[in-house]
Amino acid sequence: MSEATPEAEPRKLAEEARDRVRFEEEALELADQVYRVARRLVSTREEAEDLMQETYARAFRSWRSYQPGTNLRAWLLRILTNLNIDRGRRIQRSPDQQPLEEGDYFLYNKLEEAGDSDEERVDRRLSQDDAVAALSEVPHDFRDVIVLVDIGDFSYADAAQILDIPIGTVMSRLHRGRRILKKELAERTVGSSV
Amino acid sequence: MIGFDPDPCAKCEELLQPYLDRELSDAERAEAERHLDGCSYCRKRYRFEEQLRRFVRQAAVEEMSPDLKSKLAALRTPLV
Numbered sequence A: 001m002s003e004a005t006p007e008a009e010p011r012k013l014a015e016e017a018r019d020r021v022r023f024e025e026e027a028l029e030l031a032d033q034v035y036r037v038a039r040r041l042v043s044t045r046e047e048a049e050d051l052m053q054e055t056y057a058r059a060f061r062s063w064r065s066y067q068p069g070t071n072l073r074a075w076l077l078r079i080l081t082n083l084n085i086d087r088g089r090r091i092q093r094s095p096d097q098q099p100l101e102e103g104d105y106f107l108y109n110k111l112e113e114a115g116d117s118d119e120e121r122v123d124r125r126l127s128q129d130d131a132v133a134a135l136s137e138v139p140h141d142f143r144d145v146i147v148l149v150d151i152g153d154f155s156y157a158d159a160a161q162i163l164d165i166p167i168g169t170v171m172s173r174l175h176r177g178r179r180i181l182k183k184e185l186a187e188r189t190v191g192s193s194v
Numbered sequence B: 001m002i003g004f005d006p007d008p009c010a011k012c013e014e015l016l017q018p019y020l021d022r023e024l025s026d027a028e029r030a031e032a033e034r035h036l037d038g039c040s041y042c043r044k045r046y047r048f049e050e051q052l053r054r055f056v057r058q059a060a061v062e063e064m065s066p067d068l069k070s071k072l073a074a075l076r077t078p079l080v
Helices: A007-029 A031-041 A044-061 A073-086 A106-113 A128-137 A141-149 A156-163 A167-189 B008-020 B026-038 B042-061 B066-074
Strands: none
Touching: A007 A031, A007 A044, A007 A073, A007 A106, A031 A044, A031 A073, A031 A141, A031 B066, A044 A073, A044 B066, A073 A156, A106 A167, A106 B042, A128 A141, A128 A167, A128 B042, A141 A156, A141 A167, A156 A167, A167 B008, A167 B042, B008 B026, B008 B042, B026 B042, B026 B066
């Protein structure tokens, strides 16, 4: 039979408070990185800011379900992507399965045809606004994985866990999404003849 | 073992994305690099893709406002 000493309960409460404070501090330290991903998962800054606040409010409420030592950034982004879907901000649609004729060399080939073949100077040929606009045109299902892998620096496995989809789906969406992105970029840089 | 015939550049194009994501097996990576060593057509396109990813990533980064930072910090559980 265990005997609870009068000091045990306050000690337990103090330890839990300390763990919670540590969790909240670590989560806040990651906010910049989480925001960079959030910003490109939604269309506007306002939406991204709302989503961040909802995410952190939920994370702080559910901190006990986080397992210390696991990837906290991925845990936060899993909450964020679920909230993004739950709030109905995304128009859910089946991934576009139409065959894409454009391959991975498509954009380079278009630029080369247009007379610009310096592969080192991407910044001379594309504007930042074009890049952001092209990314926003990629359908959500594909854009989510591009944003997680290319902007969030997550592995295929992490992206699969965050989005709760098989790793093979991450790979196929990434593959197709990047091709769509390049097609969008080509339309903006080479013109409507693409 | 992956076959690069009959169209080695088409095969190399297929491997572009997993190559840059570092998700190829050692054998596939070595095979792609063997082809890239001897093919300036593919080498230029790989180099372009690498630069393009960096460019899109930099273009897409938007920093969080100090105001949002304060709002997030305010969500912390008050210490009793």
